Amino acid sequence: MLISILLGEGDLTFKLIYVGMYLIAIILSFSFHEWAHAHAAYRNGDYTARNLGRMTLNPLAHIDPLGFLMILIVGFGWAKPVPVNPNNYRKYRKGEFQVSMAGIFTNIIISLISAFIYVAVYTAEILTGTEIPEMVYTFLTIMGYLNVALAVFNFLPVFPLDGFHLFELLFGRKFPKAVLWMHNHGRIVLYIFFGLSFIMSRFGVSIVGSVAEFVFDGFIQLFWLVAKIIMNLFLI
Numbered sequence: 726m727l728i729s730i731l732l733g734e735g736d737l738t739f740k741l742i743y744v745g746m747y748l749i750a751i752i753l754s755f756s757f758h759e760w761a762h763a764h765a766a767y768r769n770g771d772y773t774a775r776n777l778g779r780m781t782l783n784p785l786a787h788i789d790p791l792g793f794l795m796i797l798i799v800g801f802g803w804a805k806p807v808p809v810n811p812n813n814y815r816k817y818r819k820g821e822f823q824v825s826m827a828g829i830f831t832n833i834i835i836s837l838i839s840a841f842i843y844v845a846v847y848t849a850e851i852l853t854g855t856e857i858p859e860m861v862y863t864f865l866t867i868m869g870y871l872n873v874a875l876a877v878f879n880f881l882p883v884f885p886l887d888g889f890h891l892f893e894l895l896f897g898r899k900f901p902k903a904v905l906w907m908h909n910h911g912r913i914v915l916y917i918f919f920g921l922s923f924i925m926s927r928f929g930v931s932i933v934g935s936v937a938e939f940v941f942d943g944f945i946q947l948f949w950l951v952a953k954i955i956m957n958l959f960l961i
Contacts, residue, residue, distance in 0.1 A: 742860065750867045751796055752784045754875055755804040757835060758828040759787040762807040765827035769820035771813035779807050795919060806885055818894060825890040829879050832872040839869035840944035848952045869944065874937035883918070884911025 733740070760782050763774035774780050779787070787804040795802035814820025843865040850857045882892035884907045897904050907914070925931065 743863065746860070746864045747867055747871075748796070750864065750871050751802075752788070754832060754835060754868070754872050756782045756784045756787050757831050758875060758879075759804050759807050761827040761831035762809070762824055765824040766807070766809045766814075766820070769813075769823060770815040771810050771820070771824075773810045773813065774807045777808060798923070821890060821894050825887045825894070829876045829887055832876040832879075836869045836872040836876070836941055837944055839865045839872070840941060841948050843869070843945060844948035844952050847949075848956070852956075866941075869941040870934070870937045873940045874933050877933050877936050877940075881918075882907070883914050884908050886911075886915075 760780060763780035766773065767775050767780055789803055789805040792803035792805075809824060811817060811821055811824075814824075843862060846857055846861060846865075849855070879886050880888040880891075882888045889907060889911065893904050922931065922933070
């Protein structure tokens with residue numbers, strides 16, 4: 726995706742800026758996502774990730790070379806999973822749930838913050854008449870869409886994604902064969918998913934992207950509604 730943008734038509738400077746912002750956004754998002762897993766594990770009694778230097782926001786600790794390559798090609802990829810030892814959790818089910826949800830929850834929070842800042846900047850622009858550079862809105866939009874997309878993607882019940890750990894925690898005893906099959910074939914399923922995503926992107930179709938756009942636009946509309954109410958009550 727990013728490579729196709731650079732090779733496509735349009736102003737080269739704008740394309741370089743856009744790709745740069747996208748890479749910064751996804752590296753930051755991955756770092757927060759993986760840090761959240763490590764921090765949640767630490768809070769639940771497992772120090773594995775901290776001891777291996779993964780409880781950090783330093784992107785170098787979390788970048789996976791193949792996952793980063795997929796970002797350049799497809800526009801979406803993955804970071805190195807944070808190593809955890811569930812046997813160290815003080816309460817296994819609570820720890821497994823919180824660690825699995827930590828990354829997803831963090832991505833949603835980042836998206837909400839991006840939407841809030843987007844509306845706050847836009848509101849300030851209206852009230853003060855100050856023109857805000859379009860790149861500010863572009864970056865906030867990328868951060869918002871991207872983090873919802875990461876949350877949706879990681880919620881899929883496919884090994885080794887967070888959604889699979891939640892599925893195993895909640896339904897593992899009822900569907901042991903499905904859990905075992907996914908353990909053995911989950912990565913193949915992911916590769917197929919990325920392949921289909923790449924093919925569909927050639928036709929302008931992205932299921933995860935469409936969901937992300939819908940959700941982030943909803944966040945924007947929610948905060949904009951609140952901003953209009955505040956302006957009508959106190960400022961206008």
